Amino acid sequence: MPCCAVRDLVKTYRTGRGAAATEIRANDGIGLTVRQGEIFGLLGPNGAGKSTLVRQLTGLLRPDSGSIELLGHDIVRHPERAARLLGYLGQESTALDELTVALAAETTGRLRGLGRAQARAEAADVLTELGLEPIAHRPLARLSGGQRRLACFAATLVGERPLLVLDEPTTGMDPVARRAVWTAVDRRRAERGTTVLLVTHNVIEAETVLDRVAVVDEGRVIACDTPGGLKALVDGDVRLDLVWRDEAPLSVPAVAELAGRAERTGRRWTVRTTPEQARELVAAVTTGPAFAALDDFTLATPSLEDAYLKLGGRHGGLAK
């Protein structure tokens, strides 16, 4: 039995009234299956429909049509069952904001049916695990963004659930906190077979932690595979990044030719091309006036972002 099976899910938002009324089809026939014990990612640009999908999985939002099964339970018919099956970390901070970190974690355990002593003990263990003891007695509302996010993640782990649904869990976190999150996730998977559904548009994170990824764009799953499988779509290509000190030296013919097809982000130019052509380009820009104007360059194998672009994704749609 899969942990989570979604079929033909459609969700339309209606905003405005009368002539100003508009419809946004945020989920346009989404289908996916998440296996037990898997770390499964939803990757896609802003507005792709990822949060809409997970809010339906958690029973907080009712689909227009389609089905959602979590561990054999029909969540469209019984949305109230979702809370017993999954721990959800949404994008917004919670109603627990006025509580201290320790009390927020303990209260979550109590809300999930643990006795007082057990909730307190589990909360204490999770805070230790995530290095939150030094701020355990400070209110969530008075923490930094990254600290609050980590504290909310800690609360999500108390009163263990077989499925964790994490909507951009590491946003705003420093590298130490990020590592603590992924270690905690990995430990639960290894020790308890916990399944994790992770929403992200951070491609670097997605590549390192996920077993499989569904790429979501405009309310649809446009691909679903392992990160390696997705990258095989662009196998053979390489990515050349050039960073200019100031203006690019357009008097150099190779640079002028590149100007038309490079993707530009400030002083950085990115070109996806064959290894042979990349070698010629590197030779052209590492001599003479081009080299004098060059601040840095890198030649890399394809990333998940390259695969996403090949699938028809939009440039700049994913965070780096």
Ligand SMILES: Nc1ncnc2c1ncn2[C@@H]1O[C@H](COP(=O)(O)OP(=O)(O)OP(=O)(O)O)[C@@H](O)[C@H]1O
């Ligand atoms: N409550 C709402 N009312 C109207 N439109 C909404 C509502 N929530 C989301 N939308 C729209 O639905 C689409 C999908 O939004 P959603 O939040 O699911 O995207 P997302 O992939 O989670 O984006 P992000 O990466 O920015 O979190 C967007 O066009 C968004 O503007």
